[in-house]
Amino acid sequence: MSVSTEVSPIPADVLTRFVADVFRSQGVRTEDADSVAHLMVEADVGGYGTHGVFRLRQYLARLRDGGCNPTPKRQVVSETAATALIDGDNGLGHLAMRAACNLAMAKASDVGIGWVGIRRGNHAGPLALYVRPQADAGMIGMAAAVGSANHVPPFGGTDLLLGTNPIAFSAPSNDADPFLLDMASTVAAMGKIKVLAQRGELMPEGWMVGKDGAPLTDPTRRGDGFLLPIGGTKGFGLSVAIGLLAGVLNGAAFGADVVDFTSDTESETNTGQFVMALDISAFGDKAAFTRTVSRVFDEFRASPPLPGHDTVRLPGEGKTAAAAARRARGLDLNPGLRKELDKIAQETGVPGPFVDTA
């Protein structure tokens, strides 16, 4: 009988406890550590692996170097019946975003809509985390963020002055999944381009443009070019609109004052975001809404596929089942991330999360 070299998936609750313990070891309050750990692992459970526990190293570096405040005193600095502005006091970004989501939903219950902005926030994982609760509560959700580093020039320009500025929407349906869209305003994400480079494959035209203005398709040359916004000037405009709503409106960073949160671990980022909730019953009947959503989605799915395409899929489709499977089976973290988490365990003195590598 040989020793198995296969690694077992890690249960979500074991991973959550590990991440929370690590944060606690760095001076983060127990309640906050639990919240952030829960949301980070939820990102992995939801299939947003690039925005989940993978980010732990980055967050720790910022906590260690003073770029992020382990014990923030979050405050609502201005408020109406329908709006609020939260100052995140430079704490871990998930804390302010979760608070914004809860507050927006409470306001929507009261007056039909809640719009909550954040300043002095930080990277908070995928926006999906902060719009899914609205759909689960029978509301419509929207959220957006100023990206945590400027990787994108204004359309037709060459200075990196914009992030990938994501926006997300959610709505309940009668299907297995709510409608759930979480998209960057660029055609491709850097992560996807790095994967193509590893595989030795080319990018399609339209993902990046070179410094010469010509299409760039070699992913290993990504440093010599620029990410393109979706729809050219349209995606650029959308990205600017997001920057104004999530950044400038809240007194948060936008443009040249955005701090690259990976390369600079010491400076406060003053990240800006917003979360919105709309109460469907302020406009009409909730049951009629979800019924119509599912009717339209069924029409979409019944549309004969274009050659080369599968059946039409709606944003968010299949996510509920995939998340349930990951919750039941555990999470398959890639070897690099497992190694990184073991290293973090050693550095922080927190017992590692992996039984088979202990």
Added chain:
Amino acid sequence: MSVSTEVSPIPADVLTRFVADVFRSQGVRTEDADSVAHLMVEADVGGYGTHGVFRLRQYLARLRDGGCNPTPKRQVVSETAATALIDGDNGLGHLAMRAACNLAMAKASDVGIGWVGIRRGNHAGPLALYVRPQADAGMIGMAAAVGSANHVPPFGGTDLLLGTNPIAFSAPSNDADPFLLDMASTVAAMGKIKVLAQRGELMPEGWMVGKDGAPLTDPTRRGDGFLLPIGGTKGFGLSVAIGLLAGVLNGAAFGADVVDFTSDTESETNTGQFVMALDISAFGDKAAFTRTVSRVFDEFRASPPLPGHDTVRLPGEGKTAAAAARRARGLDLNPGLRKELDKIAQETGVPGPFVDTA
């Protein structure tokens, strides 16, 4: 001395009076006729020629054939401090949208935000008309609409179940122009493709796809293919989100129940839209907001252009000066539209608007 064959531009107020008189001749109330005529001409003044007076023929056909109600009794059917739903009673679309814009701004003044949905509306010209007032009043604006005909399949499908579902944003700045973005969620508009066909030019790849799933670049073959959403699945998702927010939430049409308002002039369209206004002072200092917007926009403009590009332009840039010039000089309507308006004058018995063709 030869007789000049050149046509003079038509003063905006002359054109407005003509359009209002035409509507009145079709049973539209004077106040409503004046409002719609003003907004339609404002669209031309603002450079949105495809969504201005050019649409008069379409609107008249729908009024004549019962598809649009000349004497609507508009109602607010549900309301909170921050939200409202307007039933447009199937009147000319501009009326409900203007009312929604005014109501959203009033609510924003009261509680920081106003979100007003419309059902039983109609085509209302460019969304820009309903977000520019917010910027002029120092607010942020957003609006969206379910397109008035289904020209777009769901991503990867082949049935036409989506419109070009536009979305618009505005924000004040310290520049000559506010930020003003009014975009369809498809890469190209049908109008632009028709122009290329007239000129005998090809479309770039990415605008349309053929029924075989391959890129379609011959604009004369546009009937054999499909418009593509910006960013593929992203633009599709955005278009669906707009359909849910502007259509389903308001009890308006979305998906297969959208009526093609050009080919069918008899059926009520139940067009859905929404208009949002955000009061900047509910979040912070208005002067600081406009100062920061202009600082960031200056950074964008200072970015050295990519080869083949001009200086970076912001959405809405130059519109104020161009509109002032059109207001001073008059509007250059194309010969086809001038002929159409003369024909409408004859049909309705309203004196034609063009001195030189009278």
